[in-house]
Amino acid sequence: MTRLQKLILSRLALGILTLFVVSALMFVGIELLPGDLAQQILGQSATPDTLRAFRAELGLDQPPHTRYLDWLSGVVQGDFGQSLASGRKVSDLLGTRLANTMFLAAYAAVIAVPVAVTLGLLAALWRNSIFDRAANIGALSAISMPEFFVAYLLIMLFSIKFGWFPTLARLDTATGLGDALYVTFLPALTLIMVVIAHMMRMTRAAIINVLASPYIEMARLKGVPRWRVVLKHALPNALAPIINVIALNLAYLIVGVVVVEVVFSYPGLGQLLVDAVASRDFPVVQAVGLFFAGTYILLNVAADILSILSNPRLRHGR
């Protein structure tokens, strides 16, 4: 087994362990939340009698550890159970939501990542120029505005003032890919604005950090032009931090977009999770939570591996 394979395996094993701990903690968290599913669904109209019946039907009268172990044994066999609240299979429930979330994340990422990296490279290339400063201030302003506010601004401009894009990102109305891209343009743009700034700053910083290396001076003393120094000599050595920040932002695009989903009424996983937590629907919380944690862990492992592959020192390890 190569070192790389070993590393991937050990990271994955660790990731699965982390997932397990996350699931246990989430379960405990839901247990600790005041009220349970029956209480949440029946709300003010709950009487002790209906609560009891409801709990019995859902199995909430079982002791917590029994419920957790039941759930866990199901998961190990690939069965994520049923939503306590609606009785539907969790996998069905997640299906379209997952697709929606991934679609929006991919949409935003496909635009944001190249743009951010390019801007970062240009800012590093023309360090301390007007462009650099403008990009820097622009990026800072973009990350300093609450994302729901960015979203409202975009809606005001593009939906209400110009009437170019819809305010509700309704994928169900989309007939084809082009249409889907059109109706989700505003949420994607909001996300793009939020993540670009972070990735751009990191790219710039990483490149500038590398530019201080002796081999950059060497390259310049070989008569290599500045743009080539940045692209050919600095970029390959700055990939690791850039990949890491991209992974972090991709994770954010998948995991952290609740607010954007709310503003655009976009039926993604984030809202599902918030809803499920609010209604104490434990199997759904677990499934979505595990998916999120898994995404995070997987992206991190992927970033690690890509960092290694980008670095010959680690790739051809001794």
Added chain:
Amino acid sequence: MKRFTGFTSPSRRGFLAGTAAAGMTLGLGLTPARAAEPQKGGTLRVGFTQGSTSDSLDPATYSNDFMFATSYAVFSTLVEIAPDGSAKPDLAESYEATPDAATWTFRLRDDATFSDGKTVTANDVVASVRHHMGDQSKSGVKPLLAQITDIKADGDKVVVFTLQSGNADFPFIFNDYHLTIRQDQGDGTIDPDTRIGTGGYVIEAFEPGVRIELARRDDYWKEGAAHFDKVLILKVGDAAARMNALMTGEVDLIDRPDLKTIHMLERNRDLRIHTQNGTLHYTMPMHVTTAPFDDVNVRLALKHAIDREAIVQKVLKGYGTVGNDHPIASSMPFYNADLEQHAYDPDKAKHYLGKAGLDSLEVTLHTADAAFNGAVDASVLFSEAAKAAGISVNVAREPDDGYWSNVWLQKPFCTSYWGGRPTPDLMFSAGYAADADWNATKWQNERFNELLLDARAELDESLRAEMYGEMQMLCQTDGGALIPAFGQYVSAMNTRVAMPEKVSEMWDLDSQRFIERWWFA
């Protein structure tokens, strides 16, 4: 109106489609558009605040507007509340009671069919009602059905209910959205997830917490109902998103517009604000068994130390009316209009304090916005106003989560709300009767409880009016509930949406029956 006059100046005209002139629409909700005749056609797109991924079609689980409206559109009830507040037969052709009002016979319509073509039978009704009864039931309507001792199908079209004791308001129960009718599966049970209903619409697509798409049934048995060809309800939880969608024309109708910016919406001539009264009211129940609330004078002092007008204006932004410390809305039958209105009067409050032998009073009011939107603000306003009467009301904020289990019914003084009931009997039995599960004030007024039983079994309307009038008085003067305000329902729609002259005022949007009652002008 608001600043930024530039917004409506000629140079900025057209900033919003159709905003052009700044002319204000007339008084709120007083002039809904009405087409002389309802017309068929069009797709109604609705943006709803509520709706959850945990929603299911099981009638026992309905808990939000999204499902209420869906329930009424896809399924039918035996009885519907008419715009005038009366109980009008729906799936039932007629109903009648024995003189003691303890046995009720419902005759079903012959022409009512399910969307799969089957006609509605008495067995379907029995199974549908039984779904909410019994030990295993988790239905919210279960307590109301506890009075039923027996249900019988008498042939195909007659159902007979036997009650523990007389109840003149019994038919009103069958307006409840839980009690929509499904098919008997042959074994006396219903399939809770069935999509086959007796309503004017069938479900084309349903994504809980996201949207539902409905299409009109061509073979709908009810005359003059279900005008829209299609209906789409979207869950749009964010108020701003709802209003944006309405403004850009992505939806035709939204509920609960943001009251802060509603004045801006009004400027748009293509849009209309609709308000209607309802039975929704806000309460501050005191445990009459706990000191100092066990002294009626203390209760009266508090009832006079709250500034109801301020709460209506500031918390409800004017979309409400002052309450008079009893839960009966002016739109409900047997409303007692002769009662003197409790008003903010610090001197009177002091007077009552004196009668209780106190100079000053300190109480703690437990509250959270989970009780109702603005409950904390209302509590703070109460606290400010009560200072003038020498009463200090400490506002204790409680967590939203678990509010109904940890605070309501538990703390001696808290904030709460009631969505209301169609009749005084249902309202009083639910929250004020000595033995009610939700007797939030632990009030045990003998005369009141006696009247409640008598009035329930009484079929003479004028006698009942007298009795319910006295009960409202008892509630107001002796009861433990401080009821500062009744809320109004506000919705916004584009001007194509038309509705009848008079709408049912129990719940929002024609008591959530707008889908089959409204139309496009």
Added chain:
Amino acid sequence: MTLLRTAPPTAIFGMLVLAATLLTGIFAPLVAPYGETEIVGAEYLPWSAEYPLGTDNLGRDMLSRMIYGARNTVGLALLTTGIAFGLGAALGMFAALKGGWVDQILSRAIDVVMAVPPLILALMLLAIIGPSIPNMVGVIAVIYLAPVYRLSRAAAMNVVSLDFVDAAKLRGEGTLWLLRREILPNISSTLVAEAGLRFCFVFLFIAALSFLGIGIQPPTADWGSMVKENATLITFGDVTPLIPAGAIALLTVSINFIADWMLHRASGLKS
């Protein structure tokens, strides 16, 4: 004061804004024309001499709310960031110094925290312990502690391998001394620079929580909530929400100018 003389204009601008914000916050009751929650007039009054920024939806003076907001928002964000950095840096340095299983346990625990989406974690934790301000500060601090831990651990790793740490160990110095006197001073510039960005994130996180209804609760004046409360106005072309949003942006940009400069100085010291 040579420090100030060598500062670039952006950093000076940043420091002026920060100082102004802090002073405004500290002396809010003296500076503000009206009380934080005082209802001074009708709702939505236009800008005037009396109410320089008009009044809000309840008829409270916007300017006064902004001024108190500086106190609440900046104060809270500072406190939260401070706690997150204090704890995160301490744990990170500790893990780097001790290595082995201490490092493993701490790092894995942090992995777990980071693997749960922050907003969801905050939502759950706040639901469990109740959404009071101290609880919110605690929860956000825990969430932001994780990245700080990672950063300080990585930075401390570089320091721990240096000979002066060995020398201190060979003197028999205790853990506290090693952390506080040997490691911390050498990673503080990295932490300070990071704190700038994190401060903004905390700020925005609180705003996002407010958006979801579990952040700073009314009637407390807070810039994030003020953006949220008035956000719907923006769709009507009303610039009101731009005022608190602009204030947030201005402060964020300023703090990052300062942080950038500190980072620049720190890297200058190294070479």
Added chain:
Amino acid sequence: MGNLLTIRDLSLEAGPRTDPKRILDRFDLDLDRGEVLGLVGESGAGKSSAGLAAMGFTRDGVRIAGGRIEFDGTDLARASQSALRRLHGRRIAYVAQSAAASFNPAHRLIDQFAEGPVLHGTADTATAHEDARALYRQMQLPNPDEIGFRYPHEVSGGQLQRAMTAMAMACRPDLIIFDEPTTALDVTTQIEVLGAMRDITERYGTAAIYITHDLAVVSQMADRITVMRHGREIETAPTPRILESPQEDYTRSLWAVRSIRKPDATGAAEPILTLEATSAHYRSFRALDGIDFTLARGRTTAVVGESGSGKSTLAKVIAGLMAPSEGRVLWNGAPLAGDHGKRTRAQLRDIQMIYQMADTALNPRHTVRETLDRPVSLFTNLKGKARRARVRELMELIELDPDEFLDRRIPELSGGQKQRIGIARALAAEPKFIICDEITSALDQIVAEGILKLLIRLQQELGLTYMFITHDLATVEAIADEVMVMKNGKIVESGPRARIFEAPQEPYTKRLLASVPQMDAGWLDRARRDAAEAKSAEAPA
């Protein structure tokens, strides 16, 4: 004279314009085609800046304040960036101090070789690759045909330095700047690299500026030598003349530093520290392999070896920073715990360490006073005034003025001053035994000399025992009583200094000794021959 490169009145400045620091001060230089000029001086003398300036290049923050740099008729001080780019790599090439740091880790050697010729249009990729192999062969690199396809980290330091020289030759430039190209190498490697460099420049008649602080090295390479100090030229003369009859005092002082000799130790000595069959591992790598030895009280034992021989691991094991995996360490006859945390305060106090890099050995955030006060307070019972007095006394011991230095921060000190503070910190514990780990290797010769003299004096005054870890045999000659030669974690040979130096037994020791640069002109050729022979002799080891 000066028909290739002429520098006149060149001044370089750094820092703020209002208060600039002069890096080069009215510096002159002339270079003929094919001539090799040595630039010699201590660190901070401006050698590197002068070398880079000869390319028309200044580092960030440095600017040309005046003067001309005429290269073959072009004034590089006023040339445009693109004009300079056309010269760099093509007509003037650069070989940096650390090839490991100056090769881009992301690209293969041969790609980095080819980049220059392809960019400058002197060759296409295929031709460049072919040429690379030819030059690698000329530079005597092993496997010249395939070594270019490795990444820098896969190639050893000495080979990298040769590959870098080959890369510099890629466009057959007129001038190469060698900037301390062998400083980071072990002495035995240095010989091969120096030889290869000299061969190739001679073969193509390339002019060179050879920058170094090592006189012996420069005397092998340069036709003429310029001595620099504080950014100024002190003296320039042909190599033989400057070696034999330096004109300036400063030049003479540079020449003189190789003259200290510690008096021979006399009498028997009692053992103070014993290692018994001690081994240590980094995971599976055996860094120390069954070490047995005894150190004598009051003596200095030098541990010599190339990098990777296990010298520093030995220091760590004795200090308690690394637990031995086998064997044991006895201190005054009593076993010493492997982990410093388990040693007694007295033991910690007795054994002190001085480090190679004073920069990292002292906490840059502390003042001198804080650095010294802490061990005094930990290891002595001195309080208040007495403690302050002791700190001052320590400063006097290391010959630094307490009033001037006590309140300075560490980064405000020079390298030599830092190293003295490092010594003072060790002395603060009033130790019996001090491990000196390469403590002079980062210092200039004059400064190093001062440190060594100080240590000898302190040993005589305080009766200290030293273990002196170094790869510099000149230092060993100056200070050691006993010498221990290490290789691959084992002790190859040990004994009294005189015996080791005069009659080495092991071939490795012989080769090591022969590798020490000598100032006489024929040393390099002789050493290359000897090294080749010695290497074949020890090959089985």
